[in-house]
Amino acid sequence: xxxxxxxxxxxxHPRFLNELKDLLRIPSVSTLPEHAEDCRRAAxxxxxxLHRIGMENVRLIETGGHPLVYxxxxxxxxxxxxxxxxxxxxxxxxxxxxxxxxxxxxxERDGNxxxxxxxxxxxxxxxxxxxxxxxxxADGRLPLNVRVLLEGEEEVGGEGIxxxxxxxxxxxxxxxxxxxxxxLFAPGLPTLCVGLRGMxxxxxxxxxxxxxxxxxxxxxxxxxxxxxxxQIVARLKDENGxxxxxxxxxxxxxxxxxxxxAWRSLPFDEExxxxxxxxxxxxxGEPGFSVLERTWARPTLDVHGMPGGFIGAGxxxxxxxRAMAKVSMRLVPDMTPAKAFxxxxxxxxxxxxxxxxxxxxxxxxxxxxxxxxxNPYIQAATHxxxxxxxxxxxxxxxxxxxxxxGDFARHLGVxxxxxxxxxxxxxxxxxxxxxxLTNFELGxxxxxxxxxxxxx
Amino acid sequence: xxxxxxxxxxxxHPRFLNELKDLLRIPSVSTLPEHAEDCRRAAxxxxxxLHRIGMENVRLIETGGHPLVYxxxxxxxxxxxxxxxxxxxxxxxxxxxxxxxxxxxxxERDGNxxxxxxxxxxxxxxxxxxxxxxxxxADGRLPLNVRVLLEGEEEVGGEGIxxxxxxxxxxxxxxxxxxxxxxLFAPGLPTLCVGLRGMxxxxxxxxxxxxxxxxxxxxxxxxxxxxxxxQIVARLKDENGxxxxxxxxxxxxxxxxxxxxAWRSLPFDEExxxxxxxxxxxxxGEPGFSVLERTWARPTLDVHGMPGGFIGAGxxxxxxxRAMAKVSMRLVPDMTPAKAFxxxxxxxxxxxxxxxxxxxxxxxxxxxxxxxxxNPYIQAATHxxxxxxxxxxxxxxxxxxxxxxGDFARHLGVxxxxxxxxxxxxxxxxxxxxxxLTNFELGxxxxxxxxxxxxx
Numbered sequence: 066x067x068x069x070x071x072x073x074x075x076x077x078h079p080r081f082l083n084e085l086k087d088l089l090r091i092p093s094v095s096t097l098p099e100h101a102e103d104c105r106r107a108a109x110x111x112x113x114x115l116h117r118i119g120m121e122n123v124r125l126i127e128t129g130g131h132p133l134v135y136x137x138x139x140x141x142x143x144x145x146x147x148x149x150x151x152x153x154x155x156x157x158x159x160x161x162x163x164x165x166x167x168x169x170x171x172x173e174r175d176g177n178x179x180x181x182x183x184x185x186x187x188x189x190x191x192x193x194x195x196x197x198x199x200x201x202x203a204d205g206r207l208p209l210n211v212r213v214l215l216e217g218e219e220e221v222g223g224e225g226i227x228x229x230x231x232x233x234x235x236x237x238x239x240x241x242x243x244x245x246x247x248x249l250f251a252p253g254l255p256t257l258c259v260g261l262r263g264m265x266x267x268x269x270x271x272x273x274x275x276x277x278x279x280x281x282x283x284x285x286x287x288x289x290x291x292x293x294x295x296q297i298v299a300r301l302k303d304e305n306g307x308x309x310x311x312x313x314x315x316x317x318x319x320x321x322x323x324x325x326x327a328w329r330s331l332p333f334d335e336e337x338x339x340x341x342x343x344x345x346x347x348x349x350g351e352p353g354f355s356v357l358e359r360t361w362a363r364p365t366l367d368v369h370g371m372p373g374g375f376i377g378a379g380x381x382x383x384x385x386x387r388a389m390a391k392v393s394m395r396l397v398p399d400m401t402p403a404k405a406f407x408x409x410x411x412x413x414x415x416x417x418x419x420x421x422x423x424x425x426x427x428x429x430x431x432x433x434x435x436x437x438x439x440n441p442y443i444q445a446a447t448h449x450x451x452x453x454x455x456x457x458x459x460x461x462x463x464x465x466x467x468x469x470x471g472d473f474a475r476h477l478g479v480x481x482x483x484x485x486x487x488x489x490x491x492x493x494x495x496x497x498x499x500x501x502l503t504n505f506e507l508g509x510x511x512x513x514x515x516x517x518x519x520x521x
Numbered sequence: 522x523x524x525x526x527x528x529x530x531x532x533x534h535p536r537f538l539n540e541l542k543d544l545l546r547i548p549s550v551s552t553l554p555e556h557a558e559d560c561r562r563a564a565x566x567x568x569x570x571l572h573r574i575g576m577e578n579v580r581l582i583e584t585g586g587h588p589l590v591y592x593x594x595x596x597x598x599x600x601x602x603x604x605x606x607x608x609x610x611x612x613x614x615x616x617x618x619x620x621x622x623x624x625x626x627x628x629e630r631d632g633n634x635x636x637x638x639x640x641x642x643x644x645x646x647x648x649x650x651x652x653x654x655x656x657x658x659a660d661g662r663l664p665l666n667v668r669v670l671l672e673g674e675e676e677v678g679g680e681g682i683x684x685x686x687x688x689x690x691x692x693x694x695x696x697x698x699x700x701x702x703x704x705l706f707a708p709g710l711p712t713l714c715v716g717l718r719g720m721x722x723x724x725x726x727x728x729x730x731x732x733x734x735x736x737x738x739x740x741x742x743x744x745x746x747x748x749x750x751x752q753i754v755a756r757l758k759d760e761n762g763x764x765x766x767x768x769x770x771x772x773x774x775x776x777x778x779x780x781x782x783a784w785r786s787l788p789f790d791e792e793x794x795x796x797x798x799x800x801x802x803x804x805x806g807e808p809g810f811s812v813l814e815r816t817w818a819r820p821t822l823d824v825h826g827m828p829g830g831f832i833g834a835g836x837x838x839x840x841x842x843r844a845m846a847k848v849s850m851r852l853v854p855d856m857t858p859a860k861a862f863x864x865x866x867x868x869x870x871x872x873x874x875x876x877x878x879x880x881x882x883x884x885x886x887x888x889x890x891x892x893x894x895x896n897p898y899i900q901a902a903t904h905x906x907x908x909x910x911x912x913x914x915x916x917x918x919x920x921x922x923x924x925x926x927g928d929f930a931r932h933l934g935v936x937x938x939x940x941x942x943x944x945x946x947x948x949x950x951x952x953x954x955x956x957x958l959t960n961f962e963l964g965x966x967x968x969x970x971x972x973x974x975x976x977x
Contacts (some may be wrong), residue, residue: 084536096835105770141523157837163732174581179736208692221835262737275800276950280823281718281921284851285762285815286794288805291824291846292758299750299755306741338742344731349744349876351551357740363890367736368828369839373848379677380614380884381948382849383825390830391749393838394742418760420805494839495733 069203070513073390074195078506080391082178084114085191085505086171088153089180095131095154095221104131104217107153110151111190111215112136118198120213128225135236138201139210140204144520145442146210148239149197150469151190151213151246152219155182156494163496164402176502179247183500184487190215190244192505208520212239216469219246222266222429223468241442241519242473245512247485249504250461251332253510255450257443258483260361260462261470263396263433264405268426269297270414278384288420289375290388298390302366305348305378306359308394308414313364320362328357328442331459342490361462364405365395391428395464402430412482436481445518451512465493484515523895526661527970530651534962538634540570541647541961542627544609544917545636551587551610552677560587560673563841564610567646568592574654576669578692584681585674591593591692594657595666601898602666604651604695604935606925607646607702609673610674611638615681619952620794632958639956640943646700648672648961650944653966667693675702675810678722678885679924692909697898697936698929701968704943705960706917707788710869713868713899714939716817717926719852719889721798721862724882725869726845734840744876746844747830754915758822762806762815764850769820772855784813787915798946817918820822820861847884851920858886884947887924892937896919898975902938905970909963920951940971 074081093107094100108125112134115122120136131154139146158168158181166172168181178188193213200207214237216226230237247258273288302308320328335356339348348361359365369392374385396405410425417423437443438460447458463483470481486508492498530537550556554942568590572579587610595602605731614624614637620781622628622635634644649669650932656663670693686693705716729744758764776784777858795804806815815821825848830841852861866881871878893917903914919939926937942964950955 068818074797096837114558117686153832156832157833157840159831159833160733169852264737264838266838273801275614276953278799278946279921279950280821280825280849281720281851281919282945283799283816284821284823284920284948285806285819286804286812288801289823289825292754295751295754295824299753302748304752334912343734343739343743343791345729345744345876345915346878347744347876348742350741356742360739363741365736365740366748367740367828367840369736369837370832370841371747371827371844373834374824375613375615376825376826376832377553377613377615380849381552381676381825382720382722383612383952384823387828388827390751393836395737419800420803422802463737464740465735469755483530485954489738492732493738494735494837497732 068513070199071510074199074509074513075492081191081195081509085188088187088191089171089182090169092169093154093217094157096157100474101131103300104154106454108132108134108465111153111194114194115213117446118194119201120197126229128229130225133226133229134213134215135185136213137211138207138362141210141520143205144209146212146238147459147516147519148237149193149211149213150242150243150244151185151193152216153190154217154220155185155187156220160496165497173502177499178502178505179497179499181498183498184491185493185498186219186246188500188505189485189508191247192286192508192512195509196516199509199513200516202303208517209406212236222427226469228474230476231281233476236492238478239477239479242479242481243468244470244481244483245485246467247463247483248487248489248491250459251455255454255456255458256464257446257458257460258485259438259460260435261433261467262464263402263431263468264393264466265396265409266393266404266428267406267409268391268428270387270424271292271421272387273421274384274386277386279384280492283384287384289384290421293383293418293421294388295391297413297416298368300416305352305441306365308364308366310408312408313405313487327460333357360464362397364397364400366392368392393414393465396433398435400433402432406430431466434474436470437482440480441479442482442519446484446515449514449518450511452514453507484511524969524973526642526655527966529659530965530969535939536649537651537965541644543640544643544647545627546625548625548671550613552613555728555837560610564588564590564673567609569651571651574650575657576653584684584685586681589682589685590669592669592670593667594663597663597976598668600665601696602668602694603972603975604693604698604929605667605669606698606700608642608672609647610676611641611643613678616624616952619954624717627726629899629958633955634958634961635953635955639954641949641954642675642702644956644961645896645941645964648964648968649701651965652972655965655969656972663975664668667672668692670958674873680885682925683928685926686932693933695933695935697938699940700924700926700937700939703919703941704945704947705941706915710908710946711910711912711914713914713916714901714917714919714941715894716891717889717923719856719858719885719924720849720922721858721865722849722853722884723865724845724847725750728843728879729877730840730842733842735839736838739840743840745840746877747841747969749826749874749877750844750846753869754824757813758874759963761808762821764820766864768864769861773820774854774934783916787917789813816920818853820853820856822848851922852889854889854891854907856889858888862886868946872891884968887922888927889929890927892939894924896936898938899938901974902940902971905974908970909967917954940967
């Protein structure tokens with residue numbers, strides 16, 4: 066596993082880490098309009114660095130939202146071309162008071178780097194950039210042709226990149242994609258993700274009276290939108306987590322027996338997972354399916370918040386005029402967002418309680434996908450990972466959604482290698498998000514060796 | 522209806538109105554800690570005015586929360602003593618963006634004065650103070666003995682005044698109470714309120730995972746507190762508004778046939794009420810009961826808001842660790858808050874969905890009450906009202922809660938005359954709260970004549 070690029074990375078690692086901290090200090094929260102300028106600052110910083118390390122044709126590509134970052138290096142004649150993907154935007158940091166250190170002031174503790182975006186996805190993007198830097202600095206060239214495409218709207222549906230990819234621009238001609246936005250199944254266990262869930266993110270808005278009303282004067286006559294919304298939500302899935310929307314399971318394709326057998330052999334302790342990762346009294350979900358099946362291969366439905374009404378301290382005796390629920394569903398192959406949303410919307414409109422009106426809106430969506438594993442890039446990846454981590458690679462799915470993987474397959478015809486270095490307890494989308502410092506370092510090394518193997 | 526005090530009020534009305542606007546400019550929102558100083562400023566302003574007009578022993582009485590305002594004038598030997606009650610605190614003004622003019626910048630439009638607290642209850646308190654001023658200024662004395670007791674925590678449960686009243690202090694020795702915090706049944710129709718609903722205001726907090734989790738990674742395994750809360754709320758009452766808590770209707774005493782007959786003769790048009798006051802598609806509530814029965818004589822349950830989770834614009838794919846519902850019930854005679862809360866809490870704890878923990882908290886409560894009408898003070902009131910409004914008084918109940926009325930009866934043994942001058946469309950507890958300017962003026966006149974009649 067010694068290459069001169071790996072050696073360069075080893076020697077320069079303290080600088081790499083400091084640079085990552087600078088990137089993490091930029092609060093590039095893509096969903097919040099007040100952080101639009103921060104998103105652009107993050108894009109600029111990554112673009113400048115790509116230029117500095119020797120990538121060419123570096124530029125920001127404008128979208129309807131936050132810009133894409135593009136760069137390439139195409140001087141490896143006869144070698145394949147990789148499309149390197151990651152995202153520089155991050156989730157909102159709230160609830161702020163649960164962070165041990167502030168979300169945008171990166172802090173090292175216990176072998177981890179804590180910050181919003183540390184692992185999702187700035188740390189992994191930086192690992193990609195530093196792998197490219199190490200190869201260019203040590204060898205004066207790259208072992209294969211490289212195109213880099215980073216986005217700033219992954220956490221809000223990635224509409225900009227989706228449109229760009231769908232237009233099949235020549236800049237994206239490639240043989241395979243490298244996507245670094247996933248995690249190891251367990252510490253020290255090299256992992257490739259080969260399946261992702263899709264999603265629809267929606268809002269249900271319920272309207273009752275024309276204005277907020279006094280709950281004493283009108284309680285018993287005026288409809289209560291929160292009660293109506295609760296009645297709707299309670300009918301979306303049963304207490305076992307089984308979704309009650311008619312037809313929603315029709316297109317679900319179960320994993321093969323071989324895949325299920327492989328999942329059963331993974332080092333997974335349900336009680337440990339419950340106690341340390343989730344921390345709830347019990348786990349929930351459909352009976353008859355394992356936790357991995359439920360989170361990887363079954364559609365699920367969650368409520369993220371219910372805005373409206375009075376949410377301050379103390380008491381306000383109001384019947385709110387309006388209430389909203391933010392509801393999303395995760396989809397699995399072969400479900401499609403369009404059909405799932407149509408089924409969901411139609412069902413919600415059928416179960417509207419008396420007295421209220423309802424509007425169901427789609428905020429964004431993404432396709433579920435399974436990626437093929439019978440290609441030389443997956444072989445190169447497992448080879449590189451074995452060298453760096455000393456173990457055979459496990460193939461898993463993720464319950465999360467990376468819609469771009471489906472877009473790469475559908476529009477560009479390229480398979481994705483989802484090689485990421487997060488850990489299950491990295492607090493993605495939650496307070497105290499972190500990136501394991503060893504994984505950052507071995508991640509860079511793995512990416513260097515993978516690119517070398519893929520270009521062999 | 523000409524008395525010299527009435528004539529004084531007529532001549533000084535423009536000043537009275539300007540003074541009320543000054544009081545309305547103080548954002549004395551009792552439930553919000555950041556407005557504690559404003560509550561004190563409002564108390565100070567009323568106390569200074571009571572002193573200026575000639576009331577004696579004016580002082581603020583400290584409580585655990587916002588202060589009480591006390592004043593008296595006890596030189597009418599041989600005459601009864603009235604305890605004048607109102608409150609200087611107001612509801613929070615949100616949602617701010619629905620106000621036509623800012624809530625704490627009073628504005629006259631179309632014969633109404635718009636501001637938070639205009640009718641609930643600063644306008645009515647000011648009508649009381651101005652009635653006392655008119656009597657003192659015109660006659661040099663009051664027609665009966667008067668004690669004034671105003672509070673600043675009516676909108677948050679009135680704990681301070683409840684404790685003070687329960688201690689039966691000599692300052693509160695009186696023959697009857699005058700409570701001005703109610704409304705006319707219809708414009709121009711003199712009204713006395715003789716029944717109030719009680720209430721319990723509660724919070725249900727549901728806890729699932731130990732921290733917020735990514736809904737992709739954990740959806741299907743981690744419990745969702747909002748879904749659990751929706752399942753709980755959906756089981757609190759059925760789609761007809763019938764409360765499902767076992768035993769909750771056991772102590773409900775139906776109105777007498779005579780009272781129901783009187784209600785049926787009131788000028789009430791259900792369709793007009795739906796269209797103009799509520800504005801919802803249909804009205805809701807228990808079949809078999811009229812709107813007035815449902816809002817005056819039946820217990821009801823409402824949800825005011827569901828704090829927690831992600832409530833910003835856009836999308837955050839989080840399974841929140843916690844969710845809360847603010848839930849209140851209105852109670853009718855002979856229900857008691859203690860028993861109703863115990864039944865409610867026990868039921869909620871029995872229906873907790875799998876995987877989550879729940880905590881049920883009582884924020885505040887108040888007793889329902891019916892006040893006796895066979896006393897000379899009610900006679901004096903109807904006489905005065907007939908003089909000022911030229912019509913017979915109707916006796917109604919209110920769906921709202923004024924717990925102090927029950928406290929006055931229980932601890933001080935005094936009946937309350939609930940004489941108020943709001944209107945059904947005054948937007949209590951809602952944006953664009955208002956007080957009809959004619960009602961403010963005729964209200965002062967009615968109070969003057971009532972006090973003269975009661976002291977005759």
